[in-house]
Amino acid sequence: xxxxxxxxxxxxxxxxxxxxxxxxxxxxxxxxxxxxxxxxxxxxxxxxxxxxxxxxxxxxxxxxxxxxxxxxxxxxxxxxxxxxxxxxxxxxxxxxxxxxxxxxxxxxxxxxxx
Amino acid sequence: xxxxxxxxxxxxxxxxxxxxxxxxxxxxxxxxxxxxxxxxxxxxxxxxxxxxxxxxxxxxxxxxxxxxxxxxxxxxxxxxxxxxxxxxxxxxxxxxxxxxxxxxxxxxxxxxxxxx
Numbered sequence: 001x002x003x004x005x006x007x008x009x010x011x012x013x014x015x016x017x018x019x020x021x022x023x024x025x026x027x028x029x030x031x032x033x034x035x036x037x038x039x040x041x042x043x044x045x046x047x048x049x050x051x052x053x054x055x056x057x058x059x060x061x062x063x064x065x066x067x068x069x070x071x072x073x074x075x076x077x078x079x080x081x082x083x084x085x086x087x088x089x090x091x092x093x094x095x096x097x098x099x100x101x102x103x104x105x106x107x108x109x110x111x112x113x114x
Numbered sequence: 115x116x117x118x119x120x121x122x123x124x125x126x127x128x129x130x131x132x133x134x135x136x137x138x139x140x141x142x143x144x145x146x147x148x149x150x151x152x153x154x155x156x157x158x159x160x161x162x163x164x165x166x167x168x169x170x171x172x173x174x175x176x177x178x179x180x181x182x183x184x185x186x187x188x189x190x191x192x193x194x195x196x197x198x199x200x201x202x203x204x205x206x207x208x209x210x211x212x213x214x215x216x217x218x219x220x221x222x223x224x225x226x227x228x229x230x
Contacts, residue, residue: 006156034218036221041223041224042223042224043118043204043206043221043222043223043224044157044204044221045221046218046219046220049218089156089157091157100145100164100208100210100219101147101159101162101172102159102219104149104156104157104158105156106154106155106156107156
């Protein structure tokens with residue numbers, strides 16, 4: 001049973017436009033959410049995170065929105081750049097820092113078109 | 115600079131052989147994790163450790179084992195490699211201060227394992 005779902009395996013966006021990546025979760029105990037970015041032949045790298053006590057977190061071109069009632073979070077990238085082309089993984093954690101375990105989604109391949 | 119390394123980066127082995135993948139981190143993190151990445155499944159947790167002498171099974175632990183004899187290393191052993199274990203393996207580490215934001219894990223570059 002997939003507790004963290006990324007229903008779009010791939011997404012194509014024109015350079016300069018906004019990229020919106022979506023993630024849904026089923027476990028209401030999740031209280032911390034992260035986005036990771038992964039280039040081919042490299043390990044995932046941490047991008048941005050959000051605690052369940054917030055509904056928005058922003059870092060430069062990247063903003064994560066959390067809708068707890070809908071159990072949905074999204075990553076907005078604006079403006080999109082060619083270097084943003086990568087696989088993006090959504091991840092969630094429960095019980096705060098007590099377990100430090102992350103549950104990952106299946107990933108979304110983002111392609112930025114020139 | 116602190117880092118996390120994995121070796122080898124690529125490995126080809128035969129069915130039935132024992133294989134060990136190395137993971138070494140210089141972050142001085144207590145928590146270490148092993149994942150496998152497969153198309154359509156994302157990253158799935160194999161084993162994890164919260165400190166020296168501590169090991170725990172993850173979601174897909176069958177056929178794998180780990181041992182933690184020091185803070186820096188968490189080797190992953192495939193006892194008898196199977197074709198279903200062909201995958202890309204990632205090691206990760208994180209702090210354990212008890213705060214939610216320490217859930218951020220830092221990943222190694224991965225090991226691509228092929229079992230023939």
